[in-house]
Amino acid sequence: MAYSEKVIDHYNNPRNMGSLDKSDPQVGTGIVGAPECGDVMKLQIKVGPDGVIEDAKFKTFGCGSAIASSSLATEWLKGKNVEEARQIKNTDIVEELCLPPVKIHCSVLAEDAIKAALSDYQKKHQESETAQAVEAKA
Amino acid sequence: MKLPVYMDSHSTTPVDPRALEAMLPYFAEKFGNAASRNHSFGWEAEQAVESARAQIARLIHADPKEIVFTSGATESDNLALKGVVEMYREKGDHLITAVTEHRAVLDTARRLEKQGIQVTYLPVGEDGRVDPDAVREAITERTILISIMLANNEIGTINPAAEIGRIAKERGVLFHCDATQGVGKIPVDVEAMGIDLMSFTSHKMYGPKGVGALYVRKKNPRVRLAPLFDGGGHERGMRSGTLPVPLIVGFGKACEIAGAVMTEESARLARFRDKMLHTIMETLGEVYLNGHPTERLPHNLNLSFAYVEGESLLMGMKEIALSSGSACTSASLEPSYVLKAMGRGADLAHSSIRFGLGRFNTEEEVDYVIGRVIETVRRLREMSPLYEMAREGIDLKTVNWKVD
Numbered sequence A: 001m002a003y004s005e006k007v008i009d010h011y012n013n014p015r016n017m018g019s020l021d022k023s024d025p026q027v028g029t030g031i032v033g034a035p036e037c038g039d040v041m042k043l044q045i046k047v048g049p050d051g052v053i054e055d056a057k058f059k060t061f062g063c064g065s066a067i068a069s070s071s072l073a074t075e076w077l078k079g080k081n082v083e084e085a086r087q088i089k090n091t092d093i094v095e096e097l098c099l100p101p102v103k104i105h106c107s108v109l110a111e112d113a114i115k116a117a118l119s120d121y122q123k124k125h126q127e128s129e130t131a132q133a134v135e136a137k138a
Numbered sequence B: 001m002k003l004p005v006y007m008d009s010h011s012t013t014p015v016d017p018r019a020l021e022a023m024l025p026y027f028a029e030k031f032g033n034a035a036s037r038n039h040s041f042g043w044e045a046e047q048a049v050e051s052a053r054a055q056i057a058r059l060i061h062a063d064p065k066e067i068v069f070t071s072g073a074t075e076s077d078n079l080a081l082k083g084v085v086e087m088y089r090e091k092g093d094h095l096i097t098a099v100t101e102h103r104a105v106l107d108t109a110r111r112l113e114k115q116g117i118q119v120t121y122l123p124v125g126e127d128g129r130v131d132p133d134a135v136r137e138a139i140t141e142r143t144i145l146i147s148i149m150l151a152n153n154e155i156g157t158i159n160p161a162a163e164i165g166r167i168a169k170e171r172g173v174l175f176h177c178d179a180t181q182g183v184g185k186i187p188v189d190v191e192a193m194g195i196d197l198m199s200f201t202s203h204k205m206y207g208p209k210g211v212g213a214l215y216v217r218k219k220n221p222r223v224r225l226a227p228l229f230d231g232g233g234h235e236r237g238m239r240s241g242t243l244p245v246p247l248i249v250g251f252g253k254a255c256e257i258a259g260a261v262m263t264e265e266s267a268r269l270a271r272f273r274d275k276m277l278h279t280i281m282e283t284l285g286e287v288y289l290n291g292h293p294t295e296r297l298p299h300n301l302n303l304s305f306a307y308v309e310g311e312s313l314l315m316g317m318k319e320i321a322l323s324s325g326s327a328c329t330s331a332s333l334e335p336s337y338v339l340k341a342m343g344r345g346a347d348l349a350h351s352s353i354r355f356g357l358g359r360f361n362t363e364e365e366v367d368y369v370i371g372r373v374i375e376t377v378r379r380l381r382e383m384s385p386l387y388e389m390a391r392e393g394i395d396l397k398t399v400n401w402k403v404d
């Protein structure tokens, strides 16, 4: 399989590879895929008090296109607020990385990972807000 | 050392310079048709073909008259299965083969099924071997052919062909063996192994592409075959078409060379293979050998690297030509059916790499590949969420993966 230059660049120089503290209430974690399917992506975001994503990290088990899709996703997530982040579509990733049809599922997985991380963050955030509200009342 | 390094010998091999040299006169200078009986051009070509036929027969302990030239092992497999079924249809309608066969056998069997033939696909053990007792039990009154490969092209496991041959003889069933990966690499003796039909190909043993052979037993029993195509009746009527003389000459020379160097070559490649296996396993940990630990081709190594996906591993070692059982390297999006049939979890099938050592690999190349594999697996494990989870003590088998 021939890879696009952008896929090769992300594979060789992954952006934001690593992990954030998943117990931090400001951090949302999404893990999607399954080892049996040959792809697992972990995507994490850290949202600042202003609601803007200040950091994003990924770790991926998968082919070069899966690694590139998640690396690109972290690049795009940084600096966006939660609502803007939700707008990222798998087709944008396909276009940016010039993924061939057999690799479209990698971009779908990256979109799923973004959504999962955002939901995790929002769930935690609501919980911590409720907790704070309860504390304030007491 | 020159890059890229070629370590994909199960896929194909370069033509040995000695075979190439033998071929060259037969392209332009000695260009005759081996079937031309009336002039010296034809005689010269025929003589070259017959001498190659003898070289090939010698390597497998056959009679030269038992060699039928084809375009390669795919055609040989098709000819063996379809030719036997058509010729022996009144005797029976049942074939026995195994799930780990090459697609040239499996897809042919599937087509025959559509024509009303019953096919038994035997399972294999976790080492990839077919159990001879399972073959024995699968034979019925209606069985006309057993088709079991000698050595598997992915995992290198060698089947107990001689035992299967003995069972076939006892029960009066024909035995076809796809020996494409074994001929020229390990000793093959069609008499001792009780083989009635055997497919093999030149380009996997340092001969040219585009030519192969089907061994067809002439006595005890005399095997008859319906041809795949009709025409001039070449090759005892089993395979019509003008013979590719230069290719056949190269194939013959390649067989002669293989016979002469086999002992030394297989020992050398097995030593390289074992060095790779031990160094990589000990350095990295959580590396698994696919296939049988000892009953395997000397030049084959197939490893699964836990937590790392095969295609991404190949991508990190672009200057090394290797192959992977990962779905991403196949058009089908399914990981290797051979590894799955052995009960390897799909996760380890996705993580597999096949190393195919060959005649021209040097120890320097072997050391280079070892170093690059270790480096790349380490880098990708650092990038792998599975590796991280495993190190946190999470049992990956108990995780509830979200799959849609």
Ligand SMILES: Cc1ncc(COP(=O)(O)O)c(C=O)c1O
Pocket: B010, B011, B071, B072, B073, B074, B075, B077, B102, B104, B149, B151, B152, B153, B178, B180, B181, B201, B202, B212
């Ligand atoms: C076991 C086996 N059978 C058949 C074939 C097909 O050989 P050919 O390329 O000569 O048609 C191969 C090669 O891929 C093989 O490994």
